[in-house]
Amino acid sequence: MPQVRIIAKNFMDMVAALPAMKLDKLYENAFICEAILRSLPPLAKKYVLQMLCIEVPVTAKSMEEWVLPDGVSKHRVAIDRLIQLRIFTETVDRKRETTYTLNPIFQTNLKKLLLYGVVLPREPMPSNVTVRLPSSEDLEAFALEQWECFLLQLINSSQIERPSNISSSMMKIFQRGLLSQRDKEAPRLTESGFQFLLMDTNAQLWYIIREYISNSEERGVDSADLISFLLELSFHVTGEAYNINTLTEVQKNTIKDLADLGLVKLQQGRKDSWFIPTRLATNLSVSLTDSSSRKQGFVVVETNFRLYAYSTSKLHCEILRLFSRVEYQLPNLIVGAITKESLYSAFENGITADQIISFLQQNAHPRVAERVPSVPENVTDQIRLWETDLNRVEMTPAYHYDGFPSRDLFEGASDFARGYNALLWEDPEDSKKMSLVVKAENHVHMREYLSRQRQ
Amino acid sequence: MASAPSKLYADDVSLLMVLLDTNPFFWSSSSLPFSVFLSHVLTFLNSILLLNQLNQVVVIATGYNSCSYIYDSSTSTNQGSDNGRMPARCVNLLQKLEEFVIKDEQLIKEGLREGIASSLLSGSLSMALCYIQRVFRSGPLHPQPRILCLQGSSDGPEQYVAIMNAIFSAQRSMIRIDSCYMGSSNSAFLQQASYITGGVYLKPQQPNGLFQYLSTVFATDLHSRAFLQLPKSLGVDFRASCFCHKKTIDLGYICSVCLSIFCKHHKKCSTCGSVFGQAQSDVNSTSNKKRKTPET
Numbered sequence: 051m052p053q054v055r056i057i058a059k060n061f062m063d064m065v066a067a068l069p070a071m072k073l074d075k076l077y078e079n080a081f082i083c084e085a086i087l088r089s090l091p092p093l094a095k096k097y098v099l100q101m102l103c104i105e106v107p108v109t110a111k112s113m114e115e116w117v118l119p120d121g122v123s124k125h126r127v128a129i130d131r132l133i134q135l136r137i138f139t140e141t142v143d144r145k146r147e148t149t150y151t152l153n154p155i156f157q158t159n160l161k162k163l164l165l166y167g168v169v170l171p172r173e174p175m176p177s178n179v180t181v182r183l184p185s186s187e188d189l190e191a192f193a194l195e196q197w198e199c200f201l202l203q204l205i206n207s208s209q210i211e212r213p214s215n216i217s218s219s220m221m222k223i224f225q226r227g228l229l230s231q232r233d234k235e236a237p238r239l240t241e242s243g244f245q246f247l248l249m250d251t252n253a254q255l256w257y258i259i260r261e262y263i264s265n266s267e268e269r270g271v272d273s274a275d276l277i278s279f280l281l282e283l284s285f286h287v288t289g290e291a292y293n294i295n296t297l298t299e300v301q302k303n304t305i306k307d308l309a310d311l312g313l314v315k316l317q318q319g320r321k322d323s324w325f326i327p328t329r330l331a332t333n334l335s336v337s338l339t340d341s342s343s344r345k346q347g348f349v350v351v352e353t354n355f356r357l358y359a360y361s362t363s364k365l366h367c368e369i370l371r372l373f374s375r376v377e378y379q380l381p382n383l384i385v386g387a388i389t390k391e392s393l394y395s396a397f398e399n400g401i402t403a404d405q406i407i408s409f410l411q412q413n414a415h416p417r418v419a420e421r422v423p424s425v426p427e428n429v430t431d432q433i434r435l436w437e438t439d440l441n442r443v444e445m446t447p448a449y450h451y452d453g454f455p456s457r458d459l460f461e462g463a464s465d466f467a468r469g470y471n472a473l474l475w476e477d478p479e480d481s482k483k484m485s486l487v488v489k490a491e492n493h494v495h496m497r498e499y500l501s502r503q504r505q
Numbered sequence: 506m507a508s509a510p511s512k513l514y515a516d517d518v519s520l521l522m523v524l525l526d527t528n529p530f531f532w533s534s535s536s537l538p539f540s541v542f543l544s545h546v547l548t549f550l551n552s553i554l555l556l557n558q559l560n561q562v563v564v565i566a567t568g569y570n571s572c573s574y575i576y577d578s579s580t581s582t583n584q585g586s587d588n589g590r591m592p593a594r595c596v597n598l599l600q601k602l603e604e605f606v607i608k609d610e611q612l613i614k615e616g617l618r619e620g621i622a623s624s625l626l627s628g629s630l631s632m633a634l635c636y637i638q639r640v641f642r643s644g645p646l647h648p649q650p651r652i653l654c655l656q657g658s659s660d661g662p663e664q665y666v667a668i669m670n671a672i673f674s675a676q677r678s679m680i681r682i683d684s685c686y687m688g689s690s691n692s693a694f695l696q697q698a699s700y701i702t703g704g705v706y707l708k709p710q711q712p713n714g715l716f717q718y719l720s721t722v723f724a725t726d727l728h729s730r731a732f733l734q735l736p737k738s739l740g741v742d743f744r745a746s747c748f749c750h751k752k753t754i755d756l757g758y759i760c761s762v763c764l765s766i767f768c769k770h771h772k773k774c775s776t777c778g779s780v781f782g783q784a785q786s787d788v789n790s791t792s793n794k795k796r797k798t799p800e801t
Binding site: 084087088092093095096099100102103115116117118120121124125160163164165 | 517548551552555556557558716717720721724725726728729731732733734
């Protein structure tokens with residue numbers, strides 16, 4: 051899905067768009083350096099590594115010597131990105147030679163990482179204090195449940211069991227763009243809302259986090275601080291407990307919101323309280339790159355258009371309901387059918403056939419994922435055909451002219467309309483009736499032309 | 506055999522198999538001390554793991570008598586650094602390395618061999634290939650593998666057949682073998698390995714700056730190599746070793762059935778058992794001698 055890419059890129063653009071001062075401050079944190087490095091295009095990563103131990107400026111010419119003719123565009127992209135993120139500083143000296151130097155703060159931080167290895171942002175709490183740590187399965191389940199609960203609330207589903215603690219104003223912000231609210235009507239998902247639901251979890255998470263960050267200034271939180279905290283969080287070890295007192299006041303407030311999203315689990319001990327990062331949090335920096343998450347699929351599509359989804363999730367059911375008719379639900383199985391009617395309602399809501407197909411393919415059950423193609427060809431073809439069915443008739447507002455006094459005038463008018471590329475239809479030559487159909491937007495020109503001819 | 510790289514994975518995710526030469530005979534005579542070499546390599550490993558969170562590094566020690574896996578980034582956790590400055594990753598690796606070297610030394614005492622003190626490269630190459638095959642079979646999602654030989658000791662002609670077999674199976678599975686040779690003269694085996702598999706062979710001119718060589722040349726992922734000008738080897742030594750005395754030879758005899766190479770004329774091929782006609786061989790030996798150096 052192309053949307054995923056755009057969102058991940060937008061986040062980096064967001065970092066790149068920070069003012070220079072803030073960006074430099076951001077690089078003081080070694081974790082940010084690491085996360086940023088990992089998000090770079092492969093060639094840019096290599097350049098950074100290559101420059102790491104070079105203190106003097108390197109000329110652009112000597113860097114270009116490494117590049118094969120095929121790779122010039124990639125080279126440009128990499129260098130531009132590095133300059134945009136202020137990792138490289140470009141200077142042009144008196145002899146018109148361009149040189150690059152690595153950002154010194156970034157350089158020292160990365161060198162430290164290389165020499166001493168990656169150190170954790172904060173030490174986990176000793177196990178004798180934290181007695182009831184959840185197992186990794188429990189934690190995973192918690193994160194998923196929390197995230198689904200949030201999503202269900204986001205799409206205003208009637209299926210919510212317990213509302214999360216996210217304030218309604220915050221929810222409104224998240225819903226902006228995803229839901230459209232008309233007066234006295236239940237809010238409906240917009241086109242982008244549907245597309246959002248079909249994305250994978252990481253991409254969804256980034257969408258929400260991005261909204262959360264861009265909104266931070268209104269809540270009086272510095273967006274650079276927030277970005278650095280979120281990135282730092284992604285380097286914690288999943289399932290370990292970290293003392294909440296090591297956080298600043300702002301971070302403490304943030305972490306409560308993050309707990310509602312399922313990024314961390316908060317626990318209260320006798321004296322201290324602590325937070326446990328879940329996989330969602332540690333995947334934050336993963337989704338910065340283009341790599342897709344390795345989630346296990348659950349959908350089996352059969353050649354008879356039946357759909358079996360091995361899932362207990364209500365959210366999955368809601369998503370499937372978007373484009374299929376859910377026939378029955380067992381505790382761990384949802385059975386549905388892809389029908390013409392169900393697809394038409396999906397298309398009406400702005401979901402495209404490709405999105406549905408890629409959703410089915412990405413979430414294919416491991417048993418069928420091995421097969422090529424994972425979704426039967428007759429099903430994918432039919433989905434596409436039904437979509438093109440809807441696009442068979444194209445509507446163009448037009449005007450119909452007839453009753454021309456002479457053949458010459460008629461032909462002149464049709465040539466004139468053709469000149470504007472506006473002629474939609476004209477009577478065949480041999481026909482006695484002289485009439486033509488012209489696009490409505492060119493009616494003014496036509497009228498002028500005809501009145502001129504009459505004089 | 507050739508496994509198609511998965512499109513779902515990011516382009517630059519790599520699995521790097523590092524074959525580390527620990528041959529004591531070489532390092533005792535080397536200008537670059539082993540400790541300095543090791544610190545360069547450790548920094549390099551750190552940098553590979555830093556570049557992408559899905560990158561994986563496996564280190565295999567190539568000893569004099571044995572070889573062994575000493576580090577795998579996918580299984581070792583990055584926790585519990587007890588002595589402040591040293592990260593857990595290095596501590597684990599160094600500990601395993603020490604155990605390996607001691608064990609390898611004991612094996613030397615048991616059966617001291619005469620001749621060139623070469624390392625067991627064929628063994629570690631095969632281990633690396635086995636590991637990669639296992640990764641290939643683990644599922645459709647896997648990082649792009651490559652092998653990096655950090656070799657110092659000179660070639661052991663007795664391993665010729667085993668090494669060539671390993672190289673060809675790497676070629677079949679489209680695994681590149683990079684080699685960084687630290688010894689004084691060039692290594693024909695590694696030159697051939699990199700040439701055949703499309704990897705990079707490099708002999709650092711200044712071993713003290715090893716990290717710069719490693720990070721500039723060998724850290725380049727397979728995806729980026731398509732756009733970059735990497736060092737090309739000027740000439741490759743294609744000489745083979747004979748099967749009978751394991752000597753490197755320029756001219757020799759080839760079995761017309763199984764292509765085994767011999768330095769002397771034999772009545773019967775020791776590999777496939779074909780009986781050679783010998784009518785003219787004694788009379789006109791020069792015409793029967795075949796140039797065995799392949800030109801390609």
